[in-house]
Amino acid sequence: xxxxxHFFEGEEHxxxxxxxxxxxxxxxxxxxxxxNFMHELGPLLESNRPRIVLDCSLVCSMESAGVExxxxxxxxxxxxxxxxxxxxxxxxxxxxxxxxxxxxxxxTFETCEEAVRSxxxxxxxxxxxxxxxxxxxxxxxxVLKQAS
Amino acid sequence: MIAAIIIEDYAGRKDETRVCTQExxxxxxxxxxxxxRPVIGRLVDGLKRGGIDAVFVFADGKCxxxxxxxxxxxxxxxxxxxxxxxxxxxxxxxxxxxxxxGTYTEFDVxxxxxxxxxxxRSVTQAFAADGPVDLWIIDPVRFRERDDIRGALTSGPAxxxxxxxxxxxxxxxxxxxxxxxxxxxxxxxxxxxVEVRPSVxxxxxxxxxRGARIxxxxxxxxxxxxxxxxxxxxxxxxxxxxxxxxxxxxxxxSILSNTYLGIGLDLSHSxxxxxxxxxxxxxxxxEITDPAVMRPNAVSTESRKWSEFENDAVxxxx
Numbered sequence: 485x486x487x488x489x490h491f492f493e494g495e496e497h498x499x500x501x502x503x504x505x506x507x508x509x510x511x512x513x514x515x516x517x518x519x520n521f522m523h524e525l526g527p528l529l530e531s532n533r534p535r536i537v538l539d540c541s542l543v544c545s546m547e548s549a550g551v552e553x554x555x556x557x558x559x560x561x562x563x564x565x566x567x568x569x570x571x572x573x574x575x576x577x578x579x580x581x582x583x584x585x586x587x588x589x590x591x592t593f594e595t596c597e598e599a600v601r602s603x604x605x606x607x608x609x610x611x612x613x614x615x616x617x618x619x620x621x622x623x624x625x626x627v628l629k630q631a632s
Numbered sequence: 633m634i635a636a637i638i639i640e641d642y643a644g645r646k647d648e649t650r651v652c653t654q655e656x657x658x659x660x661x662x663x664x665x666x667x668x669r670p671v672i673g674r675l676v677d678g679l680k681r682g683g684i685d686a687v688f689v690f691a692d693g694k695c696x697x698x699x700x701x702x703x704x705x706x707x708x709x710x711x712x713x714x715x716x717x718x719x720x721x722x723x724x725x726x727x728x729x730x731x732x733x734g735t736y737t738e739f740d741v742x743x744x745x746x747x748x749x750x751x752x753r754s755v756t757q758a759f760a761a762d763g764p765v766d767l768w769i770i771d772p773v774r775f776r777e778r779d780d781i782r783g784a785l786t787s788g789p790a791x792x793x794x795x796x797x798x799x800x801x802x803x804x805x806x807x808x809x810x811x812x813x814x815x816x817x818x819x820x821x822x823x824x825x826v827e828v829r830p831s832v833x834x835x836x837x838x839x840x841x842r843g844a845r846i847x848x849x850x851x852x853x854x855x856x857x858x859x860x861x862x863x864x865x866x867x868x869x870x871x872x873x874x875x876x877x878x879x880x881x882x883x884x885x886s887i888l889s890n891t892y893l894g895i896g897l898d899l900s901h902s903x904x905x906x907x908x909x910x911x912x913x914x915x916x917x918x919e920i921t922d923p924a925v926m927r928p929n930a931v932s933t934e935s936r937k938w939s940e941f942e943n944d945a946v947x948x949x950x
């Protein structure tokens with residue numbers, strides 16, 4: 485089984501780690517397919533700050549081994565300060581994830597492009613949190629007062 | 633003297649639109665337990681209570697385990713067999729009620745019979761707001777057509793407007809609607825069991841584990857097992873011989889007979905039958921191949937479904 489992997493380069497200033505990797509999840513995620521899939525995905529998980537999008541558009545059947553694999557992958561990437569996101573979930577995949585109570589564990593997106601873009605969004609911790617949003621307004625008021 | 637002929641003609645209806653994948657659906661929603669008893673069994677009960685002297689059931693091969701023929705030919709066979717029975721009825725019965733039980737319908741036999749006699753026609757058919765219902769009363773002596781009974785029944789009958797509840801049972805969505813309507817008293821179908829708390833019914837030998845919560849309205853069928861710390865809520869029915877394992881939550885769902893539902897699951901807006909799952913919210917049908925998640929219990933569903941009502945009927949099958 486061949487799994488398609490696409491690399492998406494992030495914007496220059498956001499390039500704090502490697503590219504976002506998009507990987508197609510196979511149609512049936514049983515024990516055998518999980519083994520093959522992990523063979524491909526395994527090395528990517530071990531990179532520095534891995535950023536992975538799993539394209540689940542083809543998934544029509546997923547056994548508990550598949551769900552377990554997704555959770556294990558998420559755990560691995562989070563350990564390495566990376567993230568794993570699911571994209572284009574088929575209705576079947578969505579139902580299975582809900583059934584197995586893991587739907588809320590993953591960040592999911594309608595399309596792979598959206599999922600890739602989400603990695604390049606400015607993270608909350610990149611915005612200075614020490615001054616409130618209205619701080620500038622009061623500074624400007626102070627300047628006005630002094631001028632008058 | 634009045635007789636009734638009940639026909640379960642799955643093959644004759646197989647082209648009708650269903651909500652989910654037809655191939656995976658139970659062949660007869662009318663033969664599937666709904667709150668402890670299948671629709672076909674309830675129809676037999678209702679007719680007997682309504683004063684019908686004899687009830688004959690003709691079912692195609694998908695419903696009866698005894699038949700070996702293909703369903704298409706059975707579709708013809710059930711009507712042919714019904715025709716033969718009609719011949720016999722001519723001598724003994726004044727009127728014969730014919731019902732194709734694919735639709736759940738509530739009607740007053742006496743009222744329909746009175747209407748039929750008033751009209752003086754050989755055939756009377758029931759009509760609901762959304763069209764004709766497969767329910768007729770005929771006079772066997774005056775009804776001469778035997779080769780194409782179905783065609784004759786539908787050509788120019790006296791239309792009887794029946795104001796009762798009708799559910800066409802075209803697929804899983806209709807099935808869930810019937811369960812919901814029963815729980816909310818929108819129809820006369822009542823759960824078979826003891827109402828242990830307001831709107832919580834339990835069948836004989838049903839088991840509820842420690843810490844399990846059953847929130848009304850809910851139905852736990854005969855010999856069903858609800859594991860420890862489970863949650864059964866919002867109009868869920870767990871039919872007979874089914875098992876919901878530890879910590880699983882089921883909301884607004886039907887767990888059909890002889891189904892095992894695994895540990896720690898979250899089932900909502902669905903119908904589960906063995907390894908098949910119909911999710912009505914996402915409008916998707918799944919075959920779950922992982923037996924740890926869901927699987928059929930050991931009892932054969934086919935023979936169980938048929939045996940449910942076959943002993944109740946006076947006559948039997950094609």
